[in-house]
Amino acid sequence: MTLLNVEALDCRYGLLQAVRSVSLRVEAGETVALIGANGAGKTTLLRAVAGAHRLHSGRVVFDGVDITRLPAHRRVALGIALVPEGRRLFPSLTVEENLRVAASRRRRGPWNVQSVLEVFPMLQQRRRRPAASLSGGEQQAVAIGRALMSNPRLLLLDEVSLGLAPIVVDAVYRSLAGIISEGSTVLLVEQDLTRALRVAGRVVCLLEGRVVLEEAAGGLDRDRVVSAYFGLRRPA
Amino acid sequence: MTLLNAALQGVFLGAFYAVLACGLSIMFGVMRIINLAHGDIAVLGAYVVFVIVEHAGVSAFIAFAAALPVMVVLGYVLQITLLERSLKAGILTPLLATFGLSIVIQNLLQLAFSPDVQSLGGSAGALTTSSWQLAGGLSVSALGLVVLVVAVLVFGALQLFLARTRIGWMMRATAEDADAAELVGINSRSVYAWATAMAVAIAALGGFFLAIRSVFDPVSGPTQLIFAFEAVVIGGMGSLWGTLLGGIALGVAQTLGAQVHPQFAVMAGHLLFLVVLIVRFGGGRAVLRAAR
Numbered sequence: 001m002t003l004l005n006v007e008a009l010d011c012r013y014g015l016l017q018a019v020r021s022v023s024l025r026v027e028a029g030e031t032v033a034l035i036g037a038n039g040a041g042k043t044t045l046l047r048a049v050a051g052a053h054r055l056h057s058g059r060v061v062f063d064g065v066d067i068t069r070l071p072a073h074r075r076v077a078l079g080i081a082l083v084p085e086g087r088r089l090f091p092s093l094t095v096e097e098n099l100r101v102a103a104s105r106r107r108r109g110p111w112n113v114q115s116v117l118e119v120f121p122m123l124q125q126r127r128r129r130p131a132a133s134l135s136g137g138e139q140q141a142v143a144i145g146r147a148l149m150s151n152p153r154l155l156l157l158d159e160v161s162l163g164l165a166p167i168v169v170d171a172v173y174r175s176l177a178g179i180i181s182e183g184s185t186v187l188l189v190e191q192d193l194t195r196a197l198r199v200a201g202r203v204v205c206l207l208e209g210r211v212v213l214e215e216a217a218g219g220l221d222r223d224r225v226v227s228a229y230f231g232l233r234r235p236a
Numbered sequence: 237m238t239l240l241n242a243a244l245q246g247v248f249l250g251a252f253y254a255v256l257a258c259g260l261s262i263m264f265g266v267m268r269i270i271n272l273a274h275g276d277i278a279v280l281g282a283y284v285v286f287v288i289v290e291h292a293g294v295s296a297f298i299a300f301a302a303a304l305p306v307m308v309v310l311g312y313v314l315q316i317t318l319l320e321r322s323l324k325a326g327i328l329t330p331l332l333a334t335f336g337l338s339i340v341i342q343n344l345l346q347l348a349f350s351p352d353v354q355s356l357g358g359s360a361g362a363l364t365t366s367s368w369q370l371a372g373g374l375s376v377s378a379l380g381l382v383v384l385v386v387a388v389l390v391f392g393a394l395q396l397f398l399a400r401t402r403i404g405w406m407m408r409a410t411a412e413d414a415d416a417a418e419l420v421g422i423n424s425r426s427v428y429a430w431a432t433a434m435a436v437a438i439a440a441l442g443g444f445f446l447a448i449r450s451v452f453d454p455v456s457g458p459t460q461l462i463f464a465f466e467a468v469v470i471g472g473m474g475s476l477w478g479t480l481l482g483g484i485a486l487g488v489a490q491t492l493g494a495q496v497h498p499q500f501a502v503m504a505g506h507l508l509f510l511v512v513l514i515v516r517f518g519g520g521r522a523v524l525r526a527a528r
Binding site for chain 2: 050051052071072073076077081082084088089090091092093097098100101102104105106146147149150
């Protein structure tokens with residue numbers, strides 16, 4: 001079953017065209033990694049799917065429903081949650097408040113404050129502390145937990161490893177692996193190619209706003225990814 | 237002892253300024269809108285109460301209770317029609333839009349009510365005239381005390397609302413990062429509209445206090461705006477308790493200034509405002525450098 005269907009998506013910042021006619025399907029239960037150099041349009045694509053960036057043209061269909069014109073908060077109610085780049089927690093709210101404020105359009109499902117704290121035990125001690133006082137890794141855990149609070153059917157992760165120490169990134173990905181194995185559908189942006197290939201079933205590479213490579217992660221050879229990534233040889 | 241009494245009167249006056257400033261502080265804190273029509277909205281609230289008193293013949297307090305829902309609806313509609321659209325056009329546009337709104341409200345009030353000075357003091361019963369003389373020459377007016385108690389209750393209730401309720405968290409989350417708030421399922425348009433509705437309702441409370449403690453006319457708004465604005469800045473922009481304390485500091489400065497000379501009262505408040513501005517934005521060092 002196709003959960004997300006993006007058709008001929010075009011996104012612009014003024015005159016700059018960030019995403020050019022991108023079409024993408026994500027099947028239910030799949031984990032897809034979006035890779036590409038800085039400025040390739042990955043973040044814009046995720047934000048457009050979440051409803052945080054207005055489309056110039058194209059369509060976004062989620063579980064058979066055209067959501068192109070829905071505002072972001074209504075997409076959350078349908079089951080789309082984005083962990084934004086840079087975490088974007090609410091700094092004066094405590095960890096627990098950050099989680100609970102995200103439950104206003106909660107769907108039925110396993111995630112609540114308790115289960116999020118079980119997956120990220122390091123937050124247990126910090127639940128009454130303001131988000132601004134946490135370390136980067138703890139903040140990232142809260143950001144992921146906050147997205148999970150709505151019990152999403154599609155989880156969008158934008159560079160969850162950015163700015164974190166490698167050991168913390170490992171911890172974050174270990175928790176993610178548990179979440180992914182429970183059958184969630186995930187579309188993630190990841191700069192670290194090795195990591196992207198390890199967690200994802202399929203890889204989509206963007207270059208200057210276009211899809212230049214789309215393949216199962218399994219048999220993918222690294223050289224082809226690298227050349228697509230930097231646009232050394234454009235595939236026909 | 238007259239100085240101490242003056243300071244006490246300043247606290248009562250300052251509580252009134254704090255109520256006037258509260259809505260201004262909310263709108264700045266949540267939406268970063270500086271509402272230049274805030275004083276006129278307060279005066280509009282006073283006129284709504286005035287109309288109800290004139291037509292229904294009820295006491296000013298009952299009339300205010302009836303006016304409150306009207307003002308809540310007005311605030312909500314103001315946000316989703318005018319302010320929301322102006323917010324999309326950058327930070328300067330809301331300033332211009334509310335400046336225009338201020339002129340429109342003043343002129344509509346002049347048209348509807350003539351430029352005559354009005355007061356609701358007569359419809360507020362014995363409250364406006366009762367007072368107690370305490371030992372040491374201190375005088376406590378019933379109205380002053382009511383305004384102070386209501387001010388503390390309003391700020392306390394707001395604080396509890398923002399700190400303890402989920403809707404309060406949603407408002408703070410939207411204030412801190414509206415884009416991220418949308419992404420966790422918060423309808424930021426609706427949060428903004430409720431914030432403005434609250435601000436307008438509390439502005440009307442300020443206008444009501446103005447109307448029962450002294451007089452008002454269609455162009456009273458800008459003066460109230462200046463006092464409200466000074467209270468917000470003195471207390472630190474965007475901080476609620478700060479606004480309450482800022483209002484009280486402004487009131488005390490004015491009544492102490494009046495001890496120097498009756499005409500120095502308002503000027504003393506302005507001076508406090510300027511000193512706070514200079515100190516807070518590091519102007520103190522610049523002044524010292526210039527003096528050397």
